[in-house]
Every structure is written in structure tokens, then in C-alpha cells.
Amino acid sequence: MNQAELLIHADAAELAYAVASRFITRVVDAQSTGGVAQVVLTGGRVAAVVYKAVAESPAGVEIDWQRVEFWWGDERFLPDGDPERNETQARDALLSHVEVDPARVHPMPADTGQGAEVAAAAYADELAAAGSPKFDVLMLGVGPDGHVASLFPGYPQLEVLDVETVAVHDSPKPPPTRISLTFPRLDRSREVWFVVSGEDKADAVAQALKDGDVPAARPKGRDRTLWLLDEAAASKVS
Numbered sequence: 001m002n003q004a005e006l007l008i009h010a011d012a013a014e015l016a017y018a019v020a021s022r023f024i025t026r027v028v029d030a031q032s033t034g035g036v037a038q039v040v041l042t043g044g045r046v047a048a049v050v051y052k053a054v055a056e057s058p059a060g061v062e063i064d065w066q067r068v069e070f071w072w073g074d075e076r077f078l079p080d081g082d083p084e085r086n087e088t089q090a091r092d093a094l095l096s097h098v099e100v101d102p103a104r105v106h107p108m109p110a111d112t113g114q115g116a117e118v119a120a121a122a123y124a125d126e127l128a129a130a131g132s133p134k135f136d137v138l139m140l141g142v143g144p145d146g147h148v149a150s151l152f153p154g155y156p157q158l159e160v161l162d163v164e165t166v167a168v169h170d171s172p173k174p175p176p177t178r179i180s181l182t183f184p185r186l187d188r189s190r191e192v193w194f195v196v197s198g199e200d201k202a203d204a205v206a207q208a209l210k211d212g213d214v215p216a217a218r219p220k221g222r223d224r225t226l227w228l229l230d231e232a233a234a235s236k237v238s
């Protein structure tokens with residue numbers, strides 16, 4: 001298994017620009033053999049800044065946006081269009097500004113009254129219908145408690161290894177109900193990128209890099225596992 005690679009940037013803005021550039025290069029590389037780039041987006045403030053930087057990057061023209069397949073690592077289980085949904089924030093920051101193929105954008109289901117378990121199962125079916133793609137890049141934010149996606153410390157979803165998606169209730173991070181990919185599905189990624197900014201994440205980053213007992217210690221890319229940090233988030237890495 002490959003070793004985690006750390007790339008540390010001066011501040012949140014430099015981190016966002018660096019991750020945006022890396023994202024564009026990664027997608028162009030994945031498309032270079034004529035294929036479709038399979039990418040997994042995450043939620044959170046840092047991710048939204050990265051998506052905006054991608055949308056604004058002049059290099060973005062190098063991507064054939066029609067040949068990018070977008071997935072999500074987790075979603076806040078809210079009605080369609082809710083501003084707190086990861087999908088809404090990704091559309092506002094990036095997807096509405098580039099010529100994506102709508103058929104290749106796969107948001108996790110919105111709350112239509114069906115229940116999060118039904119919605120999670122539907123997403124697993126959608127992944128299967130798409131041929132269970134291996135992801136070229138999977139982006140993950142990290143919470144101060146070391147959570148990734150919607151996999152929270154001490155929650156039963158950490159031990160769910162036989163299915164690819166799971167519902168989450170009583171999340172410590174609002175909103176309370178979520179959908180998440182499980183660890184086995186997160187790991188079906190060529191590259192896993194942890195994109196982390198801020199002093200409040202420094203303990204979680206340090207613990208994860210020491211293989212501590214935090215969810216962020218577990219996802220690993222098949223080819224590369226990158227920790228893309230600003231100095232504040234890296235400040236307790238020994």
C-alpha cells in the first residue's frame with residue numbers, strides 16, 4: 001500500500017489554488033487515454049473554495065467537461081435545492097459554470113420522504129448501473145473530530161463493510177441525516193485526496209497520519225494517498 005504524501009501550502013487560499021490545479025491536471029491525465037474521468041466530490045467549506053478555484057482557472061479549458069463523471073462521497077439528506085446540500089454547493093461553485101454532461105452528474109438522492117436508507121440503496125444501485133467505476137480521484141474533507149464523508153468517530157457506519165452506501169442518523173455535524181459512501185467504496189479509488197485547512201483540524205490530521213483511531217486514518221488510494229494541507233492544518237504533524 002502506498003505511503004501517504006503530504007503537500008503543505010502557506011494558507012487556505014494557496015491550498016485551494018494548488019488543489020484546483022492538481023484536480024485539472026488529474027482529470028486531463030485521466031482523459032488522455034480517451035476515457036471518462038471518474039471524480040468524487042466532498043462537501044464543506046474548503047471543498048467549495050476549491051471548486052470555485054477550478055471554475056475560475058484558465059487551465060479549466062483543458063478539461064473535456066463532457067467526459068467527467070461526478071459522484072459524491074456523502075450528502076446531507078435534505079430536499080432538492082436546499083442550499084446546505086453538497087450537490088447545491090458544488091453546482092453553485094463549479095458545475096453550473098462548466099459544460100458538464102447532466103447524465104454524468106450523479107448527486108446522491110434528495111429527501112423526497114423516501115427515507116435515507118432507501119436513498120442510500122438507490123445510490124448504490126446507481127453506482128452499480130454505471131459499472132461500479134473505480135474513481136480516478138476521490139476528494140475528502142476532514143472534520144475536527146477526524147470524520148471523512150459522513151463517517152463519524154464511534155458511529156456504526158464505520159463498521160459497515162458489506163455495502164457501498166449507508167444512511168447516517170443523528171450526525172454530530174448538522175444536518176442530522178446524511179448518506180455516505182462506506183470505507184470499502186471510498187477505497188475503490190486510484191487517488192484519495194484529503195483536502196484540509198485550519199488549526200481546528202490539526203489534531204485530526206496528526207492522528208490520521210499516525211494511523212490513529214480516527215476515520216480519516218482509513219481511506220487509502222490504490223495508487224496515491226495525498227494530504228493536501230495548509231500550514232495550520234499541518235501544524236501538529238510530527
Ligand SMILES: O=C(O)[C@H](O)[C@@H](O)[C@H](O)[C@H](O)COP(=O)(O)O
Nearest residue numbers: 043044045046141142143148149
Ligand atoms: O457533508 C459534509 O459536511 C462533508 O462531506 C464533510 O465530510 C466535510 O468535508 C468535513 O466536515 C470538512 O468540512 P469543512 O471543510 O467545512 O471543515
